[in-house]
Amino acid sequence: MEVEEAVRRMGLAKTFRDRHWLRAVKVTDNVVPTAPPGWLEELLGALLRVEEPTYPMCYGFAAALRRLAAAPGRVEEVRRLAAAGLVWGEVRYRPAEVAEWLAAGQPEEHLMAVFEDAEASDELAACLLQETALRYDAGAAEAFARRLREAGHPLAALPLRRTAVELGQGPSDFAAPEGIAVGATEIEWPEAPVALGAHAGWEAEARLFRLERAVAEEEFGAALLRGLGLPSTASGLTGVQRAGAGDVWRTLFSGARMSMRGAYGRLASWRSLAALSGVQGKEFECLWLCYTSDWHLRVHAGMDAGIAALRPDRRTVAVLAATNSD
16 A cells, blocks of 8 residues: 555544544554555654644554564664654654663664663653663663763663562562461551552552561461451452562562553652662562452452562561552
8 A cells, every 4th residue: 555545544534433434544453564664654754744633643653653663773763753743643652652662672782872862851762771771781871871860860760770679589489378467557658659659540559567576487478468457458368479579579560561661660660669668778678478369350460469568677567459450
């Protein structure tokens, strides 16, 4: 199909109520997925010249941009077109999503080249730096990271390579002992909203308790969780597993990246982990449990989280439970 014809068909309908709606969106569904990079780039340029884009055009623009992001060597073209698209119409993507597309589809050297002269105001580049760090060692981009820190960018404090926690070092999950019930008093937790940040918009609870005495590792288990009387632990508690800090971080990150993508999902996951452990850097000194229960309809493992942290004082327990299941 010629690019001009594709643009014409996308303009046949404005909303799904129009009788040519299916013809308008089928261009994206049937042609874009198999189109070569050159055709995609030409299509995107042609769409940008349309002064009043229809919904099918905006839909097609985002789909074509994502396909182009997977074509090696097209990083600069995608960055330019993505920025223009955000000004052009109501496209359904954000810089963080485009960064994830690029990081998933481009070779390491093409990604690293972006940071040589990127400005701190370049949001897509800031997100791409974190997406790159999640996959490779991005230490060579320290100069760009420094520019981000000087500008006060929220992503600037994140490391340029995966940490021991992100790599999963430390003990991994295995069946936890039943433990014992211990009296507990709920206490205020000003950082609860931060703990919930990795699951923003989910049905969730975050609570903090002070145990009547310090407990040993073998006492921290399902019985103690049930005794807290929380909706997520009071009944039907199953699958209680001892976990490492890496397991917990991955649980947080799997929820965060659903809505925030990798860059800001990484930031929210680290903040949530720090809130749960009491202070950043104490992750390996906590004892961790991951659990499930019947407080919600469990649909998909990646859409639910149950986490309990016994902090280094062995008397403070932080609990986070979240579900995005229907």
